[in-house]
Amino acid sequence: MFEFRVLAQDGAARRGLIRTDHGDLETPAFFAVATRAALKGVDPATARSAGSGSLICNAYHLAIQPGPELIEAAGGLHRFMGWEGVLATDSGGFQVFSLRHGQVADELKGRRRLPPAEGDPIDAVRVDEEGADFRSYLDGRRHRFTPENNMALQRSLGADLLFCLDECTPFHVPPEYTRAATERNARWARRCLEAFDSLAMGERQALYGIVHGGVYPELRRFSAGAMSELGFAGFGIGDCLGETKTDWYGLVELVCGLVPAGKPRHLLGVGEPDDLVEGALRGIDTFDCAMPTRIARHGHALHFGLPRCRLDLKKAERRGEDRPIEEGCPCSACSRFGRAYLHHLFRAGEMLGISLAAEHNLAFTNRLMRRIREAISDGRLEELRREIGN
Amino acid sequence: MFEFRVLAQDGAARRGLIRTDHGDLETPAFFAVATRAALKGVDPATARSAGSGSLICNAYHLAIQPGPELIEAAGGLHRFMGWEGVLATDSGGFQVFSLRHGQVADELKGRRRLPPAEGDPIDAVRVDEEGADFRSYLDGRRHRFTPENNMALQRSLGADLLFCLDECTPFHVPPEYTRAATERNARWARRCLEAFDSLAMGERQALYGIVHGGVYPELRRFSAGAMSELGFAGFGIGDCLGETKTDWYGLVELVCGLVPAGKPRHLLGVGEPDDLVEGALRGIDTFDCAMPTRIARHGHALHFGLPRCRLDLKKAERRGEDRPIEEGCPCSACSRFGRAYLHHLFRAGEMLGISLAAEHNLAFTNRLMRRIREAISDGRLEELRREIGN
Numbered sequence A, B: 001m002f003e004f005r006v007l008a009q010d011g012a013a014r015r016g017l018i019r020t021d022h023g024d025l026e027t028p029a030f031f032a033v034a035t036r037a038a039l040k041g042v043d044p045a046t047a048r049s050a051g052s053g054s055l056i057c058n059a060y061h062l063a064i065q066p067g068p069e070l071i072e073a074a075g076g077l078h079r080f081m082g083w084e085g086v087l088a089t090d091s092g093g094f095q096v097f098s099l100r101h102g103q104v105a106d107e108l109k110g111r112r113r114l115p116p117a118e119g120d121p122i123d124a125v126r127v128d129e130e131g132a133d134f135r136s137y138l139d140g141r142r143h144r145f146t147p148e149n150n151m152a153l154q155r156s157l158g159a160d161l162l163f164c165l166d167e168c169t170p171f172h173v174p175p176e177y178t179r180a181a182t183e184r185n186a187r188w189a190r191r192c193l194e195a196f197d198s199l200a201m202g203e204r205q206a207l208y209g210i211v212h213g214g215v216y217p218e219l220r221r222f223s224a225g226a227m228s229e230l231g232f233a234g235f236g237i238g239d240c241l242g243e244t245k246t247d248w249y250g251l252v253e254l255v256c257g258l259v260p261a262g263k264p265r266h267l268l269g270v271g272e273p274d275d276l277v278e279g280a281l282r283g284i285d286t287f288d289c290a291m292p293t294r295i296a297r298h299g300h301a302l303h304f305g306l307p308r309c310r311l312d313l314k315k316a317e318r319r320g321e322d323r324p325i326e327e328g329c330p331c332s333a334c335s336r337f338g339r340a341y342l343h344h345l346f347r348a349g350e351m352l353g354i355s356l357a358a359e360h361n362l363a364f365t366n367r368l369m370r371r372i373r374e375a376i377s378d379g380r381l382e383e384l385r386r387e388i389g390n
Helices: A044-049 A059-064 A068-073 A093-101 A104-108 A147-157 A175-198 A217-229 A245-258 A273-281 A291-297 A332-336 A339-347 A351-377 A381-388 B044-049 B059-064 B068-073 B093-101 B104-108 B147-157 B175-198 B217-229 B245-258 B273-281 B291-297 B332-336 B339-348 B351-377 B381-388
Strands: A002-010 A013-020 A023-027 A029-033 A054-058 A086-090 A125-127 A132-135 A142-145 A161-163 A206-211 A234-237 A265-267 A286-289 A300-302 A310-312 B002-010 B013-020 B023-027 B029-033 B054-058 B086-090 B125-127 B132-135 B142-145 B161-163 B206-211 B234-237 B265-267 B286-289 B300-302 B310-312
Touching: A002 A351, A013 A351, A023 A029, A023 A351, A029 A291, A029 A351, A044 A351, A054 A059, A059 A068, A059 A086, A059 A093, A059 A142, A059 A147, A068 A147, A093 A125, A093 A132, A142 A147, A147 A175, A175 A206, A175 A217, A206 A217, A217 A234, A217 A245, A234 A245, A245 A265, A245 A273, A273 A286, A273 A351, A273 A381, A291 A300, A291 A351, A300 A351, A332 A351, A339 A351, A351 A381, A351 B351, B002 B351, B013 B351, B023 B029, B023 B086, B023 B351, B029 B291, B029 B351, B044 B351, B054 B059, B059 B068, B059 B086, B059 B093, B059 B142, B059 B147, B068 B147, B093 B125, B093 B132, B142 B147, B147 B175, B175 B206, B175 B217, B206 B217, B217 B234, B217 B245, B234 B245, B245 B265, B245 B273, B273 B286, B273 B351, B273 B381, B291 B300, B291 B351, B300 B351, B332 B351, B339 B351, B351 B381
Parallel strands: A029 A054, A029 A286, A054 A086, A086 A161, A161 A206, A206 A234, A234 A265, A265 A286, B029 B054, B029 B286, B054 B086, B086 B161, B161 B206, B206 B234, B234 B265, B265 B286
Antiparallel strands: A002 A013, A013 A023, A125 A132, A132 A142, A300 A310, B002 B013, B013 B023, B125 B132, B132 B142, B300 B310
16 A cells, blocks of 8 residues: 655645555655665664654665565565564665766765766676666675566565666766666666566555656756656656755756656655755655764764754763753653763764664654644744754 | 662572662672673663663773763763663773783683783883772873772762772782782772771762682682671672683682672673573672673674574574574564574674674573572572573
C-alpha cells in the first residue's frame, strides 16, 4: 500500500500524509540516512524515540555487502535491520556515477575531471544505453546495473519506497553531457517502471521517478514532463542543483510546478535546517540527508540561532558548560547530559559522544519538520523561514 | 550511606546486598568499566536496561581529562555522566604503575623489563615513600599522586565506593620488589584511611582497602592482616594473581578467609564467565572487568556453551545466520537482530555493531550474576560451576 494525501496548504507548501504497509508518515518529513542498513552510531530504537519515522538505505552498498539474497532470506530489509517504520532505498546510481565523475569533495576542491569517453575500458564505470558497469569497492569485481536488475534488487530489499536508477551528473560536466544523461535517464525511468510493473512490485512498494536536468531549466522542464507522463507514485528531484542556493531554489520551484500536484515530491540529499524550510516553502514533501549523523562524528551539534545552526562540541569553551546542547530540546541526550560531558567524550575519543550528538541532531531535524508541518497548517511558514534563516 | 549485608550462604559463597545513596546492589554483582566516565559504545540507559546496576571509573584518567574540578563543578561524577546507579572509582594506581612496569600486554608477550631504580629521573613514574610522580599521557605534564591527594581527588569525583591508592606489581618483578611494594601499600592504605576520615568523606562514600602480595601466600597473609586491622568498608583483591587460574583460585580463597566476614570483597579486573563463578564460590562479592565491552569492539559476543563463552560475529559462518546472538537472551540486541545483521555491521564497519555486541555482553554478564545469586540461595553454585566450566 502507498497513499499520499495533501491535508493543508500554505502557498506552494503542503502538509500531507504518506501511508505505507509500515506505517504513516506526516509530511514534510525527513528520511534519516542509513546507507548500509544502519544509522551511523545510532540505534534504530533511539532514532525512533528521537522522532525519526523514515529511513533511506542505499541499494548499491547493500548489493555489494551483504548482498540482496541474504537480506531477502532474512525477510527483507525492515526485518534485517530491525526497522518498523517507513523505509526507502535509493537505487545507488549516485554512488555508481560518483566513481565516474569524482566525489562531490573533488568538485568542491576544484579537482575537476572530464568524464571519460563511453566504454573507456580503464574507467571504474562504463555506461551505455543498456546500463552501467562498475567495479566493487570491496573486492574489485565487476557489477552491472540496468534499470531492470536494479528494480529486481530493490524488490529483494523490500523497502516501501524506491527510486529509479539514474545517472546523476555533477556541475562540472559540459551541458551536452547533462542533456544526453537527462534523456537517457528518461528512457531508463520508463524501463524501471515497466520492470517494476512486470515484477508486480506495486502491491507493497512505490516507485518514484527522478527529475534530472542539472542547472538547465529547459532540461528540467523536459525531464519533469517525461517523468510526469509515466505513472510514478512520486517524484524525486535529483542531479546537480547548482552552485549557490539561489540556483537551487529556482530549480526546485520550477520542478514542483511541473509535476502532478497530487503526488509526493522528494528532494534528494538536502537536509540543512534552512534548506528544509526553503524546500518545504516550494512544495517539497520529503527530504533525506546524511548531514545530521555525519557532522556528529566531527563533534558538531545542531542548534537553532547559531551560524549554520552548528555548535562545535569540541571547542574549548564547551569545557565547563553545565547546560544541555540545546536548552528545551526534549531528546534523551539533552535531558541527561551537559555540554561539558559531551566535550569530554570527544576529547577522550569515546564513541558515546558521537552517538549522543547524532541522536540530538536527528531529534533537532525531526523537531524542525514538525514545526514546518505546524507552520503550514497555521499559514505561518514564511514566518518560520525568517526565524530560522540567520 | 554504605551498608553490606549477607543474605544467604553456600559454602564460602555468599549472596548479599550493598546499599548506597545511589541505590542498592544485589551481590555477587559485576561493575561494568567506564574508565573515562563512559562505557565504550554503550549508552548508560542501555546498560541499565541490560541489567547493569554498578559502574567503575578511573580516577587517574579523569584527573587528566577532564579534571576533578570540572566534575565537581558539574555536581559530581554521577550527574556528569548521567549515571543514577552505584558508582565506584579506582584510584588509578594500576594505570600509573603500568607506565613503570610496562603493560600487561608486554608481560604476555615476554617483553619483560626490570623496574628502574627508585627516583630514576628518566622514568615515566617515580615512586618514593611519599607517593608517585608520573607524566600525563596527554600533554607530558608531571602529576603527583599521594594517598592524601588521591583521596581528595576521589572525593571530588564523588563515587559511592573508592579504592585506596596502591602500587600494583606485575608477575615479572623479583619477590623482594613485591614485598617492598606490599609493605608500602599497607602504609599508604593507612594514610588513605586517615585522609578519608579527615576529609569527612564517610558520610557519602565508602573506602575499600586492597589486599596485595602478588603470588606469595606469605605476603598475602601479611597484607590481608594489615588491611583487616584498619576500618575499611570493604576489601579489594589486587596485584598480580599468578600465571594460571589455579594460582589465582588459591590466593583468592586464602584472602577471603582472612578478611572480616561481614565486609564485602571485590576482585579487581576479573570478568570471564567461569572466573565469575569461581570467584563467587570462594567468597567474592563484586567484580569489575573491561572485557565485555572490549571484546565487543573486536566483534566477539559472549555465549554460554561455547569455548571461552565466545562467539565470533565476524566469522563467515555468521553471514546467513537468521537467529539472535544467543537464543533466549532477553537483551534488546538479541530480541531485535539476527547474527547475519551483526555480521554485516562488522563487515561494513558500522559502529552500531560494537554497541549491540557490547550491550549483549553486559546483559550476558549481568544475567550470569543473577544466576550466581540464585544458585547461592538454592545451594547449587557448584552445579552452576560444572554447567559453565566447559
